[in-house]
Amino acid sequence: xxxxxxxxxxxxxxxxxxxxxxxxxxxxxxxxxxxxxxxxxxxxxxxxxxxxxxxxxxxxxxxxxxxxxxx
Numbered sequence: 001x002x003x004x005x006x007x008x009x010x011x012x013x014x015x016x017x018x019x020x021x022x023x024x025x026x027x028x029x030x031x032x033x034x035x036x037x038x039x040x041x042x043x044x045x046x047x048x049x050x051x052x053x054x055x056x057x058x059x060x061x062x063x064x065x066x067x068x069x070x071x
Contacts, residue, residue, distance in 0.1 A: 001024060003022045003023065005022060012050050014067075017049060017062065017064075018062040019041065019042060021041070021042065044056070
């Protein structure tokens with residue numbers, strides 16, 4: 001079993017969060033997968049962004065605000 005870090009992007013409304021998680025790889029057919037802790041972390045970030053609580057979401061990663069581009 002090996003673990004490697006991967007960057008995940010969570011998009012909610014006008015915000016995007018960059019969150020690092022550990023992917024677990026093993027010989028089973030379910031590989032790679034997240035730990036339960038990392039899955040809950042992603043859910044918490046998504047819920048925080050949805051509620052507009054940027055301080056809570058920023059505890060787990062970087063937060064970006066999206067703006068439309070007029071062409």
